[in-house]
Amino acid sequence: MRGRWGVIAFLAWLAILLAVGLFAGRFYIYITTRIILLSIFAMGYNVLFGRTGLLSFGHASFYAMGAYALALLNLHAIQSPLLGLLVGVLSAALLALIIGFFCVRHTEIYFAMLTLAFGMMVFSLIWNIRSVTGGDDGLYGIMREPISFFGLFEIPLGTDRQFYFLVLVVFAASVWFLRRLARSPFGLILSGIRENDQRMEFAAVNIKNYRLAAFVISGAFAGLAGSLEALLESATSPFMAHWSHSAEPILVTLIGGVGSFAGPLVGSVIFLALREIIERFTENWMLWFGVILLIIIIGFRGGVMGVFSTLTGGDARTSAQGHDDHV
Amino acid sequence: MLESIVHVCLAGLSAGMFIWLVASGLTLIFGVLGVLNFAHGSLYMLGAYLCYTMLSFMGGNFWLGVLIGPLVVCAVGFIIERYFIRFVYHLELPYQLLLTFAFVLIFDDVVKMVWGSGSIGSPSVPGLAYSVDILGRLFPVYNIFIMVVGPLIALGLWLMLERTWWGRIIRAASSDREMASAIGVRVRNLYTWVFVFGAWLGAMGGALAAPYVGLLTPGMGESIIIDAFVVAVIGGLGSLKGAFLGALIIGLLTAFGTRFIPAFDMFLTFILMAAVLLWRPQGLFGEAK
Numbered sequence: 001m002r003g004r005w006g007v008i009a010f011l012a013w014l015a016i017l018l019a020v021g022l023f024a025g026r027f028y029i030y031i032t033t034r035i036i037l038l039s040i041f042a043m044g045y046n047v048l049f050g051r052t053g054l055l056s057f058g059h060a061s062f063y064a065m066g067a068y069a070l071a072l073l074n075l076h077a078i079q080s081p082l083l084g085l086l087v088g089v090l091s092a093a094l095l096a097l098i099i100g101f102f103c104v105r106h107t108e109i110y111f112a113m114l115t116l117a118f119g120m121m122v123f124s125l126i127w128n129i130r131s132v133t134g135g136d137d138g139l140y141g142i143m144r145e146p147i148s149f150f151g152l153f154e155i156p157l158g159t160d161r162q163f164y165f166l167v168l169v170v171f172a173a174s175v176w177f178l179r180r181l182a183r184s185p186f187g188l189i190l191s192g193i194r195e196n197d198q199r200m201e202f203a204a205v206n207i208k209n210y211r212l213a214a215f216v217i218s219g220a221f222a223g224l225a226g227s228l229e230a231l232l233e234s235a236t237s238p239f240m241a242h243w244s245h246s247a248e249p250i251l252v253t254l255i256g257g258v259g260s261f262a263g264p265l266v267g268s269v270i271f272l273a274l275r276e277i278i279e280r281f282t283e284n285w286m287l288w289f290g291v292i293l294l295i296i297i298i299g300f301r302g303g304v305m306g307v308f309s310t311l312t313g314g315d316a317r318t319s320a321q322g323h324d325d326h327v
Numbered sequence: 328m329l330e331s332i333v334h335v336c337l338a339g340l341s342a343g344m345f346i347w348l349v350a351s352g353l354t355l356i357f358g359v360l361g362v363l364n365f366a367h368g369s370l371y372m373l374g375a376y377l378c379y380t381m382l383s384f385m386g387g388n389f390w391l392g393v394l395i396g397p398l399v400v401c402a403v404g405f406i407i408e409r410y411f412i413r414f415v416y417h418l419e420l421p422y423q424l425l426l427t428f429a430f431v432l433i434f435d436d437v438v439k440m441v442w443g444s445g446s447i448g449s450p451s452v453p454g455l456a457y458s459v460d461i462l463g464r465l466f467p468v469y470n471i472f473i474m475v476v477g478p479l480i481a482l483g484l485w486l487m488l489e490r491t492w493w494g495r496i497i498r499a500a501s502s503d504r505e506m507a508s509a510i511g512v513r514v515r516n517l518y519t520w521v522f523v524f525g526a527w528l529g530a531m532g533g534a535l536a537a538p539y540v541g542l543l544t545p546g547m548g549e550s551i552i553i554d555a556f557v558v559a560v561i562g563g564l565g566s567l568k569g570a571f572l573g574a575l576i577i578g579l580l581t582a583f584g585t586r587f588i589p590a591f592d593m594f595l596t597f598i599l600m601a602a603v604l605l606w607r608p609q610g611l612f613g614e615a616k
Contacts, residue, residue: 055421102605108420109363110608113560117601120553124593243553247428254425287436293429297422298414 006262013265014172021164029164033232035272036171037225038252042264043178044221045249048214050258051182051190055112056215057246058099058119059222062092064126064241066223067230071139072132074230079145081157081166085227092223093216095122100215104208107197116243123241133238140235160232167228174221175265181217182261190214222249251289254296257305266304333462335586336579341470343578344477345539348532350555350562350570351480352525358565359501359521362412362423366430367529368552373400373434374530375449375537375547376442382450389452389538397530404526408519416518431549438545446544449537456538469538476535480528481571488567497521501565557600563610572612 020032041063048054066088073087099118106114126133133139144163146154157163181187189210192200197207230236239245248271249264256267274292278285300307353367378396382389407430415423455472458465488494500507500517508514536551537543558577562569577596584592603611 049421053419053421055424102601105605106608109564110604112420112424113556114601114604116553116556117560117597117604121594121597121601124591124597128590128594244549250421250425284436284440286432287440290429290432290436293425293432294411297426297429298411301418301422 009262010175014168017168017171021161021168026160029160031272031276033160033164033167035268036167037228037232038248038268038272039265040171040174040228041222041225042249042252042256042268043174044218044225046218046253046264047178047181047190047221048218049250049253050263051187051194052211052214053194054107054211054215055250056103056115056119056218057112057243058103058115058122059219059249060243060245061099061119061122061241062096062219062222063226063229063245064122064236064238065095066092066226067236067240068126068133068139069223070227070230071142071236074142075139079143080148081145081231082147084231085170085224088227088230089220089223092226093220096216096219096222097212100212100219104211104215115246119241119243119246123238123243126238126241134236136238138235138237139230142230142234142236144231144234157231163232167232170224170228174224178221179261186210186213251293253303254293255303257303257308259302260305260309263303263305270304331586334464334466335582337461337466337470337474339579339582340575341474341539341578342581343575344473345536346551346554346558346577347477347571347574348473348480348536349529349551350558350574351484351567352528352532353552353555354559354562354565354567354570355484355528356522356525357559358567359497360412360416360518362416362427363556363564364525365424365427365552366407366434367427367525367555368548368550369431369434370400370404370526370529370548371533371536371551372438372543372545372548373403374533375543376438376533377530378534378537379447379450379543380442389450392450393531393534396534397527400530401523401527404523405519407526408522412522413515413518431552434548435545442543442545444545446542449541449543452538473535473539477571477574480531481567484567554596557596560600561603561610562612566610566612569610569612573610576611 017032017036020028024032041059045056045059048056048059069091070084070088073084078084099115103111103114103118127135129135144157146156146158147166148154155162155166157166189200189205192203193205193207193210201207226240229240252267252271253264254267255270256265257263274289275285278288282288296303302310349367349371352370353364356362356364356367374397376396377399378389378392381392381395411426411430412423415426452469452472455469458467459471460466486494488498496507496512496517499510500512500514504514507517533547540547554577558573559565559570560573561576562571562573577599580595580599581592584595588595
């Protein structure tokens with residue numbers, strides 16, 4: 001998404017999503033909700049992965065943290081959905097701050113392995129502390145109460161369609177925030193670290209703090225997506241925290257295009273739509289997805305957005321943004 | 328109490344040697360090629376399944392299966408390196424990891440298509456399918472066999488790397504790829520063969536581990552690969568000696584954890600992994616670069 005065309009494309013996408021919410025049947029609403037949740041997860045993840053080049057296998061734990069925090073609050077105390085989301089996001093951000101504090105000391109493979117270790121610690125806790133987390137059953141029976149404005153009026157969320165509009169609003173706000181972030185001095189410094197961290201260090205930038213900030217922000221968005229999923233399904237599952245769940249936003253980003261802001265968005269749509277389509281014909285969806293992944297990595301590392309900008313003769317640098325600089 | 332400790336130790340040692348069977352190939356490949364191979368668990372799984380198929384279709388005995396099954400996986404390894412991994416050596420880490428991850432997805436489904444998505448009981452091993460009495464409790468002979476095979480593989484690898492001409496070439500290529508290439512080592516071919524050899528080790532591990540685990544399941548590769556990562560990291564990425572000792576540590580830690588604090592055995596493993604990465608990223612037995 002560059003400049004005006006990006007904004008127009010995004011508004012067109014919002015219009016389509018709005019139309020889905022107004023006219024589509026229950027099944028499509030559900031699928032689209034899942035697409036939006038994955039978009040939020042992947043766009044947040046891309047703050048870290050796309051902007052600083054760090055590959056985290058621990059983000060599933062922040063996703064789960066958001067979901068479980070909302071679930072625990074909802075089951076034991078207050079059912080307010082907005083408060084639940086807030087608590088979910090804040091707990092995920094806090095966990096990301098603690099884990100990130102240790103992880104940003106390393107980069108490359110050591111960073112990936114550290115996030116894997118911490119993420120699996122969280123997974124093992126969720127799995128084993130049955131009395132709090134329900135163990136392998138997860139937590140269920142989460143209530144979707146109406147959003148109440150001081151008792152003056154209420155917005156019901158009971159049906160999937162009503163809930164869909166809440167998700168849509170959260171999504172639009174997230175995109176707006178992340179877009180602002182990408183263009184802010186903060187975002188530019190992150191890109192700078194990605195391109196050449198030594199140079200940024202010479203420019204008196206404290207790299208670790210910036211990496212940590214990116215880690216926490218992306219963790220908070222993972223928590224947001226997680227707590228929304230808990231509300232959608234009225235349940236949580238320990239596998240939300242499993243390392244393989246952290247691979248999902250990476251795959252999505254890769255399909256959509258690593259260097260582009262819209263990459264994770266486009267990727268989420270393709271990923272879930274493709275899965276729906278392939279699963280109608282065959283049970284072996286992972287096989288086909290693996291093959292697609294191979295093709296992308298060997299041949300089209302810019303992803304869909306990369307191919308798109310090559311076709312339209314756009315600025316190819318944006319699509320490949322430094323990722324192929326050795327080729 | 329003493330008997331109990333002895334048994335926990337035995338369980339830990341055999342579990343450690345079982346992980347070492349997988350971690351050895353993973354570590355060798357990472358040490359030489361510099362690629363952390365997610366698909367190594369899948370090669371392990373393929374080894375186990377192919378060994379099983381050799382048994383049920385050809386009616387041969389277990390050892391024949393252990394010999395032939397992994398050879399088929401070598402061919403798979405050859406294709407993976409020559410036609411795929413070769414193209415990502417120069418790319419950034421995420422691409423390398425994701426490429427091997429793609430093979431995890433592919434092989435998981437291939438196994439489901441060929442052998443079904445349910446579990447299969449593992450073949451029993453003629454001559455080793457009984458238990459002996461150790462201090463009043465039964466202990467499977469096959470576990471003792473694994474405890475012997477593990478160190479033998481370690482010894483074999485050590486002899487090959489330190490004492491043969493091939494080993495010297497491999498060590499040269501792993502310490503300085505360009506220099507080795509300059510003095511006439513065909514590094515590209517070497518990489519292929521090291522990967523094939525690593526794949527063979529992984530597949531052997533799978534074939535030998537099947538009777539130890541008892542079940543063949545399509546997800547077996549994914550669960551073992553994380554254990555292998557933990558072991559490789561704790562010992563020091565790329566260090567075979569480290570992986571061997573790391574496997575022993577993790578095996579014993581898990582066994583004692585399961586015995587005394589069963590709710591936190593998995594947690595212990597990962598906390599050790601994180602602690603090592605923070606305190607000594609080169610691993611407990613690796614050398615700082």
